[in-house]
Amino acid sequence: MSLRHREDALFADWLRVRDDFVPDGVIDEVEYLQSRVRVLMVLKENNGFYGGDIRSLLRDGERTPTWLNVTRWLKGIGALPAEVPWTELESIDLTERQRLLRSISVMNLKKSPGGHTAESRNVWRVAREDRMFLKRQFDLYDPHLIICCGSTTSACFHEVVLDGVPFDFCRTRRGVPYYARSTGRFGRRVFASRGPRAG
Numbered sequence: 162m163s164l165r166h167r168e169d170a171l172f173a174d175w176l177r178v179r180d181d182f183v184p185d186g187v188i189d190e191v192e193y194l195q196s197r198v199r200v201l202m203v204l205k206e207n208n209g210f211y212g213g214d215i216r217s218l219l220r221d222g223e224r225t226p227t228w229l230n231v232t233r234w235l236k237g238i239g240a241l242p243a244e245v246p247w248t249e250l251e252s253i254d255l256t257e258r259q260r261l262l263r264s265i266s267v268m269n270l271k272k273s274p275g276g277h278t279a280e281s282r283n284v285w286r287v288a289r290e291d292r293m294f295l296k297r298q299f300d301l302y303d304p305h306l307i308i309c310c311g312s313t314t315s316a317c318f319h320e321v322v323l324d325g326v327p328f329d330f331c332r333t334r335r336g337v338p339y340y341a342r343s344t345g346r347f348g349r350r351v352f353a354s355r356g357p358r359a360g
Contacts, residue, residue, distance in 0.1 A: 164190045167301055175294045181273040183207055185215035187302070189263035196264045198238055201304035202231060203318050205284045205311065206271040215267055222259035227310070229253060234308065235261040266302050270295065270317055281313045288321045295322050 162170075168186045176182045185207070187193045207215060208225070219228065233250045239261075270288040288295060299322050309315035328340035 164194070164301060168298070171294065171297055171301070175272065175291070179272055179291070183213065183215060183269070183272055183274060185267045185269050185272070186298070187266040188216050188219045192263045193266055193302075198241075198306055199302070199304045200235065200238065200265045201299075201302055201307045202265055202267045203307060203309045203314055204267065204269050205281075205314050205317075206269050207274050215269070219262045219265075219267065220259070222255045222262060228262060229258070231265075232258045232261045235265065238306065266304065268295070268298060268302075270314065270321070284313065285317055288317050292321050299323075 164187055168184070172182065172184050172186075193199060204227075208227075232253050236250060236253070236257075237245045271284045272291070273287070307318075309318050331339055331341050333339065
């Protein structure tokens with residue numbers, strides 16, 4: 162069964178308990194699975210997006226400040242270990258946005274739409290209620306790198322989804338904190354790095 166079919170089967174179960182459910186997940190299965198670095202973006206909730214599918218929205222190159230910033234991060238990650246100067250990141254056109262966003266997976270901790278600013282208490286409450294669904298979704302992706310957009314998102318993701326998974330606390334050369342775990346198949350894997358605040 163394809164990754165998309167497994168996502169859709171999970172989401173069908175989830176929809177039975179969340180009638181305002183908005184799907185997210187892998188934007189393009191082939192692009193994601195073939196990525197040198199499989200990136201999972203973890204966010205609190207979608208911003209007022211009702212009745213749609215985040216996967217379709219991002220496949221079309223959605224341009225909000227959040228996703229423009231994510232595209233910049235992806236460009237930088239793809240260039241590692243080289244550093245990309247700001248002049249190459251400042252302007253991202255639609256074609257490049259579409260190409261880079263199709264290579265990721267996206268997971269909102271709260272699947273129902275929220276407003277411009279997420280209410281953290283609601284995100285925590287719903288994530289705890291949906292813990293088993295979130296764990297099942299996370300288990301589909303086998304990401305190499307997880308970027309949690311914001312400190313609340315990171316704390317909630319660690320408690321609700323990664324509960325009990327052992328991590329080593331590390332810092333990059335520039336002092337950015339991240340957690341890593343060892344896996345037999347892929348060596349050290351970066352998990353739940355907290356990215357810059359996204360829009």
